[in-house]
Amino acid sequence: MGFDDLCNTGLVLGLGFSSSTGEHHLKSKKPQKFEPSLTLSLSGETFDLVKKGGGVVNEHNHQSGDNLYRQDSAASSFSNVSVKREREIGSEDVEIERVSSRVSDEDDDGSNRRKKLRLTKVQSALLEESFKQHSTLNPKQKQDLARELKLRPRQVEVWFQNRRARTKLKQTEVDCEFLKKCCETLTDENRRLQKELQELKALKLAQPLYMQLPAATLTMCPSCERIGGGVPENAAKSSYVMAPKPHFYNPFTNSSAAC
DNA sequence: GTAGTGAAAGACATTACATCA
DNA sequence: ATTGATGTAATGTCTTTCACT
Numbered sequence: 001m002g003f004d005d006l007c008n009t010g011l012v013l014g015l016g017f018s019s020s021t022g023e024h025h026l027k028s029k030k031p032q033k034f035e036p037s038l039t040l041s042l043s044g045e046t047f048d049l050v051k052k053g054g055g056v057v058n059e060h061n062h063q064s065g066d067n068l069y070r071q072d073s074a075a076s077s078f079s080n081v082s083v084k085r086e087r088e089i090g091s092e093d094v095e096i097e098r099v100s101s102r103v104s105d106e107d108d109d110g111s112n113r114r115k116k117l118r119l120t121k122v123q124s125a126l127l128e129e130s131f132k133q134h135s136t137l138n139p140k141q142k143q144d145l146a147r148e149l150k151l152r153p154r155q156v157e158v159w160f161q162n163r164r165a166r167t168k169l170k171q172t173e174v175d176c177e178f179l180k181k182c183c184e185t186l187t188d189e190n191r192r193l194q195k196e197l198q199e200l201k202a203l204k205l206a207q208p209l210y211m212q213l214p215a216a217t218l219t220m221c222p223s224c225e226r227i228g229g230g231v232p233e234n235a236a237k238s239s240y241v242m243a244p245k246p247h248f249y250n251p252f253t254n255s256s257a258a259c
Numbered sequence: 260g261t262a263g264t265g266a267a268a269g270a271c272a273t274t275a276c277a278t279c280a
Numbered sequence: 281a282t283t284g285a286t287g288t289a290a291t292g293t294c295t296t297t298c299a300c301t
């Protein structure tokens with residue numbers, strides 16, 4: 001993100017990453033090995049299956065991955081979105097997710113609190129590692145990772161979504177800090193220029209008319225771009241020095257706009 | 260060629276649970 | 281033991297993209 005990007009047409013935060021690798025394109029469209037299916041079922045008949053797997057989610061990942069896998073299914077809610085997911089995920093997941101329902105969330109006490117999985121350090125580390133390589137996953141990668149971590153593909157997907165969001169948030173904070181600094185610098189610059197303008201105006205008023213050089217006699221120093229009088233001795237005598245030509249301060253290239 | 264449509268996936272906002280000080 | 285803050289898994293909705301008709 002260059003400074004110019006910020007300043008041309010309003011502030012554009014260059015958030016995010018330049019391109020998502022087109023995986024989006026790869027993954028979709030072609031039906032996967034399973035056929036789309038829409039299943040409506042009462043939760044009753046499958047409730048037992050789910051409940052057996054679902055204990056306290058947080059017992060804390062020391063349990064077998066298999067258990068983890070099922071627990072979260074029990075914890076997850078089932079909605080119309082699941083129809084979509086059934087297409088996306090592997091067939092084994094379909095079975096598990098299909099039987100999930102809001103009703104099945106209910107604990108023994110009848111409350112349907114959402115159970116929340118805590119990922120183990122190993123799982124988190126592997127996910128992080130994978131995220132470093134690519135911030136989005138294609139279905140194959142997702143499946144493989146899920147299998148490796150003994151999580152549902154949906155959980156891997158969610159983790160990546162949340163991870164991307166956190167990354168973006170962090171970047172936004174960084175950008176925000178950067179813009180604040182820019183703002184401060186520009187304010188200072190503006191103050192300085194205002195002051196300089198005041199001084200010049202005062203000087204101009206104080207000078208006799210003949211002293212005021214026509215513009216054509218002014219010369220510009222090529223190195224520092226200061227404008228001085230056409231005649232060296234005049235310039236030497238005159239304390240008045242024009243400010244550099246107006247330009248937008250670029251903190252990337254200039255430490256100060258002053259010459 | 261193009262408009263309409265549906266599926267898939269990601270972004271985003273929000274909720275809710277777990278943990279810690 | 282309680283409580284508020286924080287982190288984050290999970291959910292719901294919206295938007296975008298693409299393939300198909």
